[in-house]
Amino acid sequence: MKQNKVAVYRKEHFNAAHRLHNHAWSDEKNATVFGSCNNKNFHGHNYELIVKVTGEPNPDTGYVLDLKVLSALIKKEILDQFDHKNLNLDTVYFQQVNPTAENIAKVIYQLLRDKLDEQLELKIFLYETERNYVEYPA
Amino acid sequence: MKQNKVAVYRKEHFNAAHRLHNHAWSDEKNATVFGSCNNKNFHGHNYELIVKVTGEPNPDTGYVLDLKVLSALIKKEILDQFDHKNLNLDTVYFQQVNPTAENIAKVIYQLLRDKLDEQLELKIFLYETERNYVEYPA
């Protein structure tokens, strides 16, 4: 077996406000299902974002992808849109979509997937708190 | 020298939204001074709160203060008011006072100071992010 693939990980973070809410539901149902996460005035998190990129290292550089390049890409595509923002009000992605960690991870995946070489595999880990986090795709 | 005092620490956390804003200033000045922290739609943090209590251990229990008791006190006095809340809109403390980490720490100090035995010394550490935190009193 020839094992050439290596995964590289870059960790970034952003601070954002959000609330969980399903517009198709009554306020009562939202409060019941989402509890304090449904607070109408929002709450917030220090999101820790880990981006995993898998591929074959370039034989000249020894890099799968220069992590400075990946960090700059995450900054441009994700942090500039999400950091110090209200995810529900300040971004276009969560007008209809509920900003659960699951859904935020999927949005981040799609934004980065569009900018990465097809031959590179991509995975997103998103920590909402140190104790609650998600992985996409699983 | 007789050294009898021991400090005990309890770490708790809460998630909250806030914005930095001085109501006496113009929007322009607020934006200039506070930058993205002034975002009118709020942003948020996972605040890590460390409460330090110093005193002489009780000779019968060996405790300065039972940390389960301290944890319950922090929950009742602080977390129930601040967790999953908007600090500017959902609490009475930051209507006029700017919710910087410095000011949040002072409010937490006062709320706990009022409930603790006078012979116990109190100090608050508040982490806004892993890289930015404050201590009061210093």
Added chain:
Amino acid sequence: MKQNKVAVYRKEHFNAAHRLHNHAWSDEKNATVFGSCNNKNFHGHNYELIVKVTGEPNPDTGYVLDLKVLSALIKKEILDQFDHKNLNLDTVYFQQVNPTAENIAKVIYQLLRDKLDEQLELKIFLYETERNYVEYPA
């Protein structure tokens, strides 16, 4: 390819005493194989438990599984039995089975597997110390 699955993780912890011991062996052999972990008076750990659940998010909530629900399930099925306990003496699971991290993880897996929807995949990570941990199933 349609990628719908997301993994969600919940981290909990419990403190327990244990000793490693194979009842079929002599005391000498146990001491040789398990060293200080075989101490007859027990030693202990702050176990960090990470439960990973993989599935398709519910389109209405955006949740694979509400992590408050998962946390409550872990508390009821695992922590209430294991926290502040002696794993060898106070639980039914390690009367004959040696409470290595590997075996504890398998017991936790089975206890939670029985309570989770069949369509959800389950994986357990158990940290005995920050530097020693296990994953089941691998």
Added chain:
Amino acid sequence: MKQNKVAVYRKEHFNAAHRLHNHAWSDEKNATVFGSCNNKNFHGHNYELIVKVTGEPNPDTGYVLDLKVLSALIKKEILDQFDHKNLNLDTVYFQQVNPTAENIAKVIYQLLRDKLDEQLELKIFLYETERNYVEYPA
């Protein structure tokens, strides 16, 4: 003002079992006061120990104290007695003294104080869990 003093810190850890118990009390009172920490079959922790030594750096080495030397001292005086042990049963220090974090820190302080140069100041931080810790002297 001439500021010559520097503090150096060394972090070590040990795993131990213990139970909280006051021999002068009834079992009922012990259970009421100490709760699950009083479990007669013991529970345990990964204790994180941070030793702080303050003094003037040696002008030839630039060291207050070589941290390899401090680490070896902690290993010999503390870890060899406490690691993978039952603090109540396997050590001489907690036969009468309740092994709360406060009391363990005081015992560690005394054991190290006796071995360190008088001109060096000593302070002990002991983490029972990531969220509960103590400092002595305070």
Added chain:
Amino acid sequence: MKQNKVAVYRKEHFNAAHRLHNHAWSDEKNATVFGSCNNKNFHGHNYELIVKVTGEPNPDTGYVLDLKVLSALIKKEILDQFDHKNLNLDTVYFQQVNPTAENIAKVIYQLLRDKLDEQLELKIFLYETERNYVEYPA
């Protein structure tokens, strides 16, 4: 389905100097591609190394592999060669191979693979910083 495999992880660390450099390139090209990582006088890292070994637990011990044995193996095969060393100058592995995290992980993999039972699977995680890390094989 019979799920017998468990993965065990051991975390170790080493401190080393390195520089990124492709000997086939001009100094200018090296500086352009590797930036400050190409500094001719070297820079350094606290590398965190996590070794994952997957297999079926031994029914007598409950261990996939005794982590004390794995720790000793890592010490002998890796740390004794890499810790407090200059990876470019003091080891034989990076005379021609650029010591990127990707390439260091592959070297560590091969060194450990040769010493482990064939039935055990092996994976290496190497943290160059808390925010930049790699996994091999991916």
Added chain:
Amino acid sequence: MKQNKVAVYRKEHFNAAHRLHNHAWSDEKNATVFGSCNNKNFHGHNYELIVKVTGEPNPDTGYVLDLKVLSALIKKEILDQFDHKNLNLDTVYFQQVNPTAENIAKVIYQLLRDKLDEQLELKIFLYETERNYVEYPA
């Protein structure tokens, strides 16, 4: 008592190579005293730097010092000189002075002290590894 002072902390990091060496000593004595830290080809660290600034918050901003300003100051005065450098060869500070953590902390203190308002108190914490760190002034 009027308690007005608050301490604010900012954590930054830099990666550097160094070796411990006293030029007034023989190679043998250096090797004996500093061991592997004396390796002539250098080794390296991810230094974690925590800068603590204590003062009275500005009543208009609620800040002791804007941590973005402090972060920029640390970047300009410290990181630009130390990050991805060889402390012995690439900086002017450790030509004669041994780059122990103690001495690096003192140099950082002086560089920042010169740029900060006199009314602000300053303290430096420098982590050479997670387990070895120093504080100046103590």
